[in-house]
Amino acid sequence: MKITLPDNSFRDLPDGSSGYDLAKDIGPGLAKSAVAITVNGVQKDLHDKIEGDASVSIITIDSDDGLNIMRHTLTAQVLARAIKNLYPKSQLAIGPIIEDGFYYDVETDKTISIDDLQKIEDEMKNIVKTNSSITKKLVSKSDALKVFKSLKEPYKEEIISESDQKDDFQLYYQDKEEFVDLCRGPHLPNLSFIGSFKLTKVSGAYWKGDSKNTMLTRIYGTAWKNDKDLEKYLNTIEEAVKRDHRKLGKEMDLFHFQDEAPGMVFWHPYGWNIYKTLQSFIRTKLDKNDYLEINTPQVVDRKLWEASGHWDKYRENMFITEIDEEHANEKRVNALKPMNCPCHVQVYNQGITSYKDLPIRYAEFGSCHRYEASGTMHGLMRVRGFTQDDGHIFCMPEQIESETASFISLLSEIYSDLGFEKFNIKLSTRPEVRIGSDEVWDKAESALENAIKKLDLPYKIDEGDGAFYGPKLDFVLTDAIGREWQCGTFQADFNLPDRLDAEYIGEDGNKHHPVMIHRAILGSFERFIGILIENYSGKLPFWLAPQQVVIASIVSEVNDYALKIQTLLKEKGIRTEVDLRNEKISYKVREHSSRKVPIIMAIGKNEKANETVSIRRIGSKDTEVIDLDKALKLIEKENSSISQ
RNA sequence: GCUCAUAUAGCUCAGCGGUAGAGCACUUGCUUGGUAAGUAAGAGGUCACCGGUUCAAGUCCGGUUAUGAGCUCCA
Numbered sequence: 001m002k003i004t005l006p007d008n009s010f011r012d013l014p015d016g017s018s019g020y021d022l023a024k025d026i027g028p029g030l031a032k033s034a035v036a037i038t039v040n041g042v043q044k045d046l047h048d049k050i051e052g053d054a055s056v057s058i059i060t061i062d063s064d065d066g067l068n069i070m071r072h073t074l075t076a077q078v079l080a081r082a083i084k085n086l087y088p089k090s091q092l093a094i095g096p097i098i099e100d101g102f103y104y105d106v107e108t109d110k111t112i113s114i115d116d117l118q119k120i121e122d123e124m125k126n127i128v129k130t131n132s133s134i135t136k137k138l139v140s141k142s143d144a145l146k147v148f149k150s151l152k153e154p155y156k157e158e159i160i161s162e163s164d165q166k167d168d169f170q171l172y173y174q175d176k177e178e179f180v181d182l183c184r185g186p187h188l189p190n191l192s193f194i195g196s197f198k199l200t201k202v203s204g205a206y207w208k209g210d211s212k213n214t215m216l217t218r219i220y221g222t223a224w225k226n227d228k229d230l231e232k233y234l235n236t237i238e239e240a241v242k243r244d245h246r247k248l249g250k251e252m253d254l255f256h257f258q259d260e261a262p263g264m265v266f267w268h269p270y271g272w273n274i275y276k277t278l279q280s281f282i283r284t285k286l287d288k289n290d291y292l293e294i295n296t297p298q299v300v301d302r303k304l305w306e307a308s309g310h311w312d313k314y315r316e317n318m319f320i321t322e323i324d325e326e327h328a329n330e331k332r333v334n335a336l337k338p339m340n341c342p343c344h345v346q347v348y349n350q351g352i353t354s355y356k357d358l359p360i361r362y363a364e365f366g367s368c369h370r371y372e373a374s375g376t377m378h379g380l381m382r383v384r385g386f387t388q389d390d391g392h393i394f395c396m397p398e399q400i401e402s403e404t405a406s407f408i409s410l411l412s413e414i415y416s417d418l419g420f421e422k423f424n425i426k427l428s429t430r431p432e433v434r435i436g437s438d439e440v441w442d443k444a445e446s447a448l449e450n451a452i453k454k455l456d457l458p459y460k461i462d463e464g465d466g467a468f469y470g471p472k473l474d475f476v477l478t479d480a481i482g483r484e485w486q487c488g489t490f491q492a493d494f495n496l497p498d499r500l501d502a503e504y505i506g507e508d509g510n511k512h513h514p515v516m517i518h519r520a521i522l523g524s525f526e527r528f529i530g531i532l533i534e535n536y537s538g539k540l541p542f543w544l545a546p547q548q549v550v551i552a553s554i555v556s557e558v559n560d561y562a563l564k565i566q567t568l569l570k571e572k573g574i575r576t577e578v579d580l581r582n583e584k585i586s587y588k589v590r591e592h593s594s595r596k597v598p599i600i601m602a603i604g605k606n607e608k609a610n611e612t613v614s615i616r617r618i619g620s621k622d623t624e625v626i627d628l629d630k631a632l633k634l635i636e637k638e639n640s641s642i643s644q
Numbered sequence: 645g646c647u648c649a650u651a652u653a654g655c656u657c658a659g660c661g662g663u664a665g666a667g668c669a670c671u672u673g674c675u676u677g678g679u680a681a682g683u684a685a686g687a688g689g690u691c692a693c694c695g696g697u698u699c700a701a702g703u704c705c706g707g708u709u710a711u712g713a714g715c716u717c718c719a
Contacts, residue, residue, distance in 0.1 A: 103714095111647085111648070112648085113648060113649065114648080114649065114713090115649095201713055201714070202647095202648065202649090202713085202714085203647065203648065203649095203713055203714030203715070204646065204647025204648060204713095204714065204715055205646095205647080205714070205715045205716090206646075206647090206715055206716065209715075209716075210716080211645075211646065211715075211716040211717080212716095215646055215647045215648095215715075216647085216715095217647075217648080218647090218714070218715075220713095220714080246712095250655075251655090257710090257711085258710085259692080259693095259709060259710050259711090260710095262709090262710065262711090309719090310719070313719070314719055317717090317718085317719085338719070339719060341719090370718080370719085372717085372718075373645050373646090373716080373717060373718090374645070374710090375645065375646070375647095375714090375715080375716085375717095376645090376716085376717065376718075377711085378712090382718080467719075468719095469719095518719095552679085553676095554676080554677075554678055554679090555676045555677075555678090556676060557676080582675080582676075582677095583677090583681095583682085584675095584676090584677050584678090584679095584681085584682060585677075585678055585679055586677090586678085586679055586680060586681075586682095587677095587680080587681055587682080588679085588680095589679045589680055590679090590680035590681055591680085591681085592680095593679095593680055594680075600679080602678065602679055604678055605678095606678085614678080614679080616679060621679080621680090623678090623679060
């Protein structure tokens with residue numbers, strides 16, 4: 001038979017040859033490092049027979065595919081077997097690979113906690129040491145069911161019986177059939193290819209990802225080619241932990257949380273400085289882009305939420321207020337607003353709008369509350385009380401495209417100013433359950449898509465992921481360590497204006513419903529500040545830093561000069577503090593450095609005598625002595641580097 | 645909401661049945677020192693909350709609340 005290799009060369013092999021035969025035919029080195037093959041684009045086991053003419057590539061252990069096959073074998077064969085050895089009554093569910101590693105879901109009679117991982121890892125190492133070969137048997141559906149019934153593996157039985165596949169269920173055996181698992185494969189030919197690995201965490205996970213199902217124990221691990229790669233991975237994890245905004249928030253005295261208000265931020269003066277600066281930055285941008293800032297009530301009667309449809313759909317997640325009846329004239333049920341859009345429609349509805357007035361762009365720093373499930377809260381990233389940089393654009397359908405374009409240009413300007421040069425766009429199209437005619441959807445989807453295309457921006461389409469009321473664009477930015485955060489959103493809505501009777505008088509003299517576009521750039525201030533802290537490891541750019549300059553005196557006789565500089569800087573709007581404590585300069589430098597103050601000015605006798613300052617910047621050990629006048633100008637210029 | 649874990653001084657943590665500990669921070673004294681921790685002393689805790697076991701409970705058991713890692717969810 002004729003085998004085509006990836007470089008388009010051919011090789012003739014006897015019928016019935018396996019991948020391994022092919023690798024051997026090409027060279028002994030390749031045969032040694034081969035772990036699987038790809039036949040006509042489908043991954044197969046190394047010892048599978050190649051059926052007739054085909055294009056085949058050999059997967060070696062050094063390739064990315066090889067690494068993932070190794071991770072797969074490690075979880076499905078080694079971890080699963082270790083669990084069965086240590087917890088014979090446990091039942092195996094599934095064990096897939098994930099980014100950087102793998103997990104296995106099991107049901108156990110005894111709970112497995114983080115302290116048990118070492119024991120399991122040791123058992124895995126014992127199994128790997130056997131270098132066992134892995135062999136495969138193809139069996140019929142009924143035989144496969146029999147095997148796992150006798151092994152008391154109900155989850156495997158369920159997988160088999162729910163499968164559309166009729167035959168050829170793959171059973172992988174280790175050793176002398178001492179361990180068997182159902183798997184789509186492929187697997188390593190034997191365990192000698194297993195590299196370096198570590199079990200990392202244990203948690204719960206629902207069977208088939210459905211919260212109605214049993215909670216299984218999920219054991220996570222990471223695996224790499226060698227110790228060096230494993231070390232590298234563990235180091236990057238450590239790096240991410242170091243920039244955790246919850247830890248930095250404490251160290252930099254930015255905010256705190258406490259039991260009495262779970263998921264609500266107590267902003268401290270320094271944290272609030274960041275918030276205020278970010279807000280005024282956004283406000284200036286919105287003003288320049290013809291948004292009209294408004295402010296709407298936080299507590300609103302349920303009637304409005306019923307009209308908007310939120311009461312039906314999201315009541316469980318709303319904070320409902322109860323009025324003490326004695327003091328209330330009538331019993332009313334109110335809700336803290338979970339979003340601003342219904343209120344914005346109320347503002348729009350005051351008076352009569354002409355088509356000539358459109359588009360109308362309302363913006364609000366809208367304080368919202370949502371009762372998030374207790375387990376979902378996470379520092380500033382997921383909270384119950386938050387503020388959106390929200391906005392709603394009321395326009396005619398034919399204005400969607402130009403609104404999309406101007407929104408994206410504003411968004412990319414803001415992201416870039418905040419230090420995020422890279423973001424991805426996701427276009428989500430009509431879902432199965434939706435309102436509005438296909439004709440309107442066609443128009444809306446193509447308006448969004450055309451706008452991105454005209455701006456020549458790359459985007460990805462997420463079929464069927466749109467909201468029930470219209471298509472949307474999501475904007476995902478990438479941070480300094482490559483993590484992605486979905487922040488901006490732009491959603492066309494054909495539903496709410498209708499429900500809440502928003503209208504305009506068209507050119508034809510008749511009433512029409514405008515399209516309402518929900519849009520946000522940061523998403524929520526709380527979360528975005530969390531992202532900023534992690535992106536910069538707390539070392540925020542000068543203009544955003546909570547304390548911008550600390551003037552530290554070296555000897556007390558220069559305190560008056562330090563205070564004078566502080567006054568001059570404050571006049572220029574620089575957030576400046578003095579440190580006149582009776583401490584050594586190195587002590588002061590250490591403290592303010594660990595608080596990530598961008599500029600520390602050390603002031604001693606020389607500086608006072610010469611009207612100079614010594615500047616030390618965060619992240620650098622160098623100091624620079626310059627004239628006070630020059631320093632003031634420099635700092636003022638640096639502070640206004642972002643067009644506010 | 646679910647699973648598992650955690651909750652001790654302002655912070656980071658040790659103690660795991662028998663009189664509450666350390667480092668840093670804080671206060672006071674000495675020290676005025678040139679770029680990441682001067683020095684000595686002092687003060688500081690109903691060991692998250694409620695209940696149980698025990699002669700005796702931060703310590704063991706149950707519940708509640710919060711937090712963490714995931715899962716589910718995110719208008």
